Amino acid sequence: MNIGEVADRTGLPAKTIRYYEEIGLIRPLRGANGYRRFRESDVHKLVFLGRARGLGFSIEECRDLLALWEDQDRASADVRAIAKGHLTRIEAKIAELSAMRDTLSDLVRACAGDQRPDCPILRRLEDPAGPGTPHSG
Amino acid sequence: MNIGEVADRTGLPAKTIRYYEEIGLIRPLRGANGYRRFRESDVHKLVFLGRARGLGFSIEECRDLLALWEDQDRASADVRAIAKGHLTRIEAKIAELSAMRDTLSDLVRACAGDQRPDCPILRRLEDPAGPGTPHSG
DNA sequence: ATAGGGCTTCCAGTGACAGGAAGGTCAAGG
DNA sequence: CCTTGACCTTCCTGTCACTGGAAGCCCTAT
Secondary structure, three states: OOHHHHHHHHOOOHHHHHHHHHOOOOOOEEOOOOOEEOOHHHHHHHHHHHHHHHOOOOHHHHHHHHHHHHOOOOOHHHHHHHHHHHHHHHHHHHHHHHHHHHHHHHHHHHOOOOOOOOOHHHHHHHOOOOOOOOOOO | OOHHHHHHHHOOOHHHHHHHHHOOOOOOEEOOOOOEEOOHHHHHHHHHHHHHHHOOOOHHHHHHHHHHHHOOOOOHHHHHHHHHHHHHHHHHHHHHHHHHHHHHHHHHHHOOOOOOOOOHHHHHHHOOOOOOOOOOO
C-alpha cells in the first residue's frame, strides 16, 4: 500500500505519516522504486497514533503507549500512569484557560464596545488593581 | 534603566524583553555602550504586554491592543472585538480539552492499573468502538 | 511523447520564546 | 594596574508537531 491510500484510510496527512517514520514511530518497507510500502500492521499503528494524538498525548507519550501496546506482557499500571499524568496536565490547562475565560468575559461584558475611547479592557490591562476590579467584600 | 532592572520590575525574562524589541513591540533607546536604555514608558508597555500575554492574547493581538492603547481616539468596539475573538477561541479550547478529559478520566477509571496486561485504555486506542464504549441507550 | 498525478527528499517556517557560547562593559577590591 | 564577577551584547540552536513548497523521479493513460 502506498502512502496516499494509507493517508485516506487513517485520516492522517501524508506529511504526518512521513514525519512519524522520520522520528521512528513506524517503519514501513520500501519498494524497488523507493516508495514506502505499508503493511496492515503499519496502518493499525497509525490509527492507534491518530487516536492517541487526538486525545492530546504528546509524541513521546505516544511512543511509550505504542511500545506498551506491542508488549504482550505489559502491566496495565504503566499505561494508566501515562494516561493519569496526561489527564493531570489537561486538567491544569483547563483550569488555567477557565481563569482566563472568567476574566475576559467580565471585561467583555464591562466594555460598551462603541465608538468612544473609554475601555475597561485596556484600563484593566494597564492596571489590574484599578477601578472595576472585583474584590472580596 | 538597564534590562536587568526592567526584568525585575516587569517580571518578564530579559530574553523575552529582547525578543519583544526584535519583533517591534517596544523600541528602547541605546546608550553609548550599546546597552538598551529603557524609559518608564517602555516599562509601562512591557507591563501591559505581560498582562495581555497572561490572559492568553497572541503576540499579534498584543500588538493590536498596544496600538489601540496608545491611540487616544480608539473606539472601544475595536478592543472589545479582539477580546471577544480571543474569548471565543479560549472557550473552544476549553471544550476540546474537556472532551479529552472526560474520555481520559473514563479510561483511567476503567483501567485496573495492576501488573496484568489487560488494559481498557489500549483497547480503546486500538478500537474506539470496541467493548466498554459508552453509547446512548 | 506527453500530461497528470503520486511519490521522493530537502529546506524553511510556524509561536513565543529558552539555552548557551563568545565576547564587550562596568564597578569594586587588592 | 589588574582581576574578579556581574551584567550586558549578538548570534545560533532547539523546542513541538507538524505544514508548505520546490525540484525532481515514477507510473499510468492517451
